[in-house]
Amino acid sequence: MTMRNSAGEIAQRSRDIIRDRKHLEGPMLPILHALQAEFGYIPDIVKPVIADELNLSRAEVHGVVTFYPEFREHPGGRHVLKICRAEACQSVGCDNLADRVRQLLGIDFHQTTPDGAVMLEPVYCLGLCACGPAAMLDGEVYGRVDEHCLSEIVGRLGR
Template sequence: MNMRISAGGFTERSLEIIRELKHLEGPMLPILHAIQDEFGYVPEEVKPVIASELNLSRAEVHGVVTFYHDFRHEPAGRHVLKLCRAEACQSMGSDQLADRVKQLLGIDFHQTTLDGAVTLEPVFCLGLCACAPAAMLDDEVYGRVDEHCLSEMMAEVRR
């Protein structure tokens, strides 16, 4: 993932991605995911390129990017911590867990710490309802997250 790239580089690489995937049925989501995988987020200057290549309005592309919570508008931190916000996790204390994480990191959901270490994101189910509350740090999923587990995750992201 190359986060420092010129606007022209975004456009050039995005065009390659779009042209590789636009033959798919319903290509916008695969294109947006591929662009985010490449750059770490969906750059604003890429939206008109996608719109033009798919014969859509910029508003249609923007609407899809803003509708789905998985798409980022700026690069994520070195670590991404996702906290489940679904009902099963809420019933097992995820709201208090989220409050504690926000306090420890000094950020809210959809924000990144000033040192660029952690981006905090809500997620609306990790599929661990029986092990609630659940979280995901980078690609590792945690169930039954408590203060001890939270302390271990915080130590990991601060290394």
């Protein structure tokens, strides 16, 4: 679905997604994941729809969306680059790597490049603790990332 759709179309598509999942035990997270997969983020307009469908307050929905860093409230880039910031990766140089990627992209964590190509996100463990520092680009993980590898990864983004 493209974001050119009207608010009514977004709300209706959201209701369909919610109704497909609201029977699940603890349906909020599966619903939010599905909505983010559909729209690329959690639009403000869907929060009252979720609240209505699940008989929750808007504050409860907003609290869940803002608590989990995986959920975005604004559109992200076409590519998502995540740099592990967990302790194991910190011990092998992820801070320098993070500084370098921010310099290469000209953005900070939780930002998207002006051309909309890349969103940079911190992540707190990719499960590659023995192979740090680690990064993930569009779901593909990389271990033992150094500046050379990082430059190659950024170069693949086709900005």
